[in-house]
Amino acid sequence: MSLLSIDGLTAGYGQMTILRDVDMALDEGEIGVIVGPNGAGKSTMLKAIFGMLTVTGGSITFDGTDITGIRSEKLAGHRIAYVPQENNVFASLTVEENLEMGAYTRRDDVSHVLDHVYEIFPDMKDKRRQPAGELSGGQRQMVAFGRALMIEPKLILLDEPTAGLSPMFMSVIFDRVIAINRTGVTVAMVEQNAKQALAIAHKGFVLAGGQNSYTDTGQNLLDNPEVARSFLGG
């Protein structure tokens, strides 16, 4: 059975429906990548999973539990973490305080998780007393990533983690995504850099106009000439 399974999801902002009858399924330990043109509803998809939107149809099941309509504040308890596309750090808090906030819902000792995050992102350890707002875009992205890891999630939702980053930082981030996935974390990631992202994906989902357009393994989507022509820029 899938860890995350979305069936016939219809959702949007208030009265405005954006997603229509969308399906998506991820098994435990997989990386799923959502690609598609601007405004396709990729971010909306993650927000819907994370309980931030009005769901008018369909269901979202996680780890055997129906989480449709559960609000985002409660989802940390289900070990789901979400890194939004923008404004994803507390700019006036230090790096370490950002990470501590990530563990806000936990009352147990999290020092080992903190160490683990610093192991994945060694740069962050040097900068831990610095306000997150003073970091570069790529470093900020790592803080956002680290914050989400503090609940030791089973599923992490990443919205364009490489947006606006230099190619060097981009591969660092993809590298970290793979590393985190290897520790058993299931990843659902929206990406503009579709080719690189699909290359590391177990499953790929092409969304267009708020609907499923193609769903396949990452490699098959890369090899599919129609997908390449319409969505991957040839």
Add this chain to the structure above:
Amino acid sequence: MNALVFFFDNAILSGLIIGAIYALGAIGVTLIFGILRFAHFAHGDMMTMGAFLSLIFAVLLQSMGIHSPIALAFFGMFPAMAATALIAILFDKLFYKPLRDAGARPVVMVMASVGVTLMLQGVLRVFGGVSARSMYIGSPKAIFQFHLPDATRPIVLTEPQIILFVFTAVTVFALHYFLTRTRLGKAMRAVSDNPDLASITGIDIRHVVWATWIIGGALACAAGTLLSMDVALKPDLSFNILLPIFAATIVGGIGQPYGAIAGGFLVGLCESFAVFNWSILLRPLEPMFGVDFPSSLAIVPTEYKLMIPFVILIIVLIYRPTGIFKGKVL
């Protein structure tokens, strides 16, 4: 030397005294703005209410036969701070939370707080009358004089002023500790910084809102009580104090607690410098300049003191709208 002592007493000390009051009030206003995103106009009357509660508790202590070398109003202040904090939370539940839940815009919240302030004023006048009272029931106000070797004139401090300085210093350290070392304090900064991310992260906004009203309410009560102990308890206390407190909040940077403290002292010192009679300080220098200074040389007459925070406010809004500590822009 006497002139310098006079300057220290009347310009610096009096500026620091009123500045400390402004700072205590502005901390609450800035935190409430940071977390709830509206200007809390009822803060001045919450201070008056707090002072009345302190007086009531002091009278209760007296009727229980308790005596102390320190004013009873000071001991009454602590239960009054707790009571004011509770009332602040109650007001939030009754008036502000329903509006928040309905998605009201900030201007609606501000109007609601104006409503609360008018209501408080009415209630205070019904039960407290309109005349000024002394917070010193029982014992007289102790006055301390410090003599400097070269001066005949002493530096004068009263008991409530000393209490005020000690209390403000303790508050500043406690607040700093709370905001930088405790889980709830950091969560408060996180919510003020990025409310959407805070709720995504699972931070319980309700706890943060309660903490905000507890700190804001308790400090408003303390500021009102200590000001009334220093001068007198007047039911219209809020009228003269609300504007400087808002000026201090904006000067310091909206949503920035340290800025509010700095802003409070800055506005307080500017006020006392502006109404200070500079000719007393300059007269000994007359031979040097070869001119006669007029006997009264203040920048503005005392009656127009309220103008100062306005001027500071306008200057800050024009030249540095984010305030000293880079706060939110209105």
